[in-house]
Amino acid sequence: EVAGVDCIALCANTLHYYADDLQKQVSKPIVHIATAIATEIDIKGLSKVGLLGTKMTMEEDFYKNRLRDSHIETIIPDDRERAFVHRSIFNELIKNTFLDKTREQFIGIIEKLQQQGAEGIILGCTEIPLLINQSDVDIPLFNTLEIHAKAIAEFAVG
Numbered sequence: 687e688v689a690g691v692d693c694i695a696l697c698a699n700t701l702h703y704y705a706d707d708l709q710k711q712v713s714k715p716i717v718h719i720a721t722a723i724a725t726e727i728d729i730k731g732l733s734k735v736g737l738l739g740t741k742m743t744m745e746e747d748f749y750k751n752r753l754r755d756s757h758i759e760t761i762i763p764d765d766r767e768r769a770f771v772h773r774s775i776f777n778e779l780i781k782n783t784f785l786d787k788t789r790e791q792f793i794g795i796i797e798k799l800q801q802q803g804a805e806g807i808i809l810g811c812t813e814i815p816l817l818i819n820q821s822d823v824d825i826p827l828f829n830t831l832e833i834h835a836k837a838i839a840e841f842a843v844g
Contacts, residue, residue: 693717695838698812700740706748715841720752722837723808723828727758730826732806734759736799738792739810741772749810761802767795779813792818800825 694716727735735753737760743749745768750760762768774788796807796818806826809815815829 693838693841695834697834700743700811717834717838717841718752719830719834719837720749721756722834723810723830724753724756724758725837726828726833727753727806727808728756730806732826733757734761734803734805735828736760736796736802736804736807737762737810738771738795738807738814740775741768743810744768744771760808761799761804763795763799767798771795774817775811775813779811779817782816784817789817789822793822796823796825 692714694712694714735758737744737749739749744762753760763771770791774792777783778785778788792814796804799807804825806828807823808828808830809818810830812831815827815831818827820827
């Protein structure tokens, strides 16, 4: 434990895979990104959302379980699309490369999730909002970087 620390923030979506195990080992609360996202989705009154992110974020249950606890259903792209999103994050976005063809494919994936009933889309990797923003699509986007930062600030001030 570190003196003067009020909470812990893991500032990446995928890193939250380890949040529950970490929480068992520390006494300070973790401001969990998926809980912050669930709160924002609930404020908008949505019950079914699409999730984009790394393969781990999309495929493992650590994110979806937090949303389900808030009565929010999560859907993810198909295998091929998940592989594309994952590759794009690691081969382009984290290298500060933003290609129009990649943006178009992301938009297509988002539109497909919308056709499957998604009422909103979680941009579940902090780099995705550098490629896609609300003006690109007509479905609500949840920028996890902004939402998590706001939740951390709100925790810090009270």
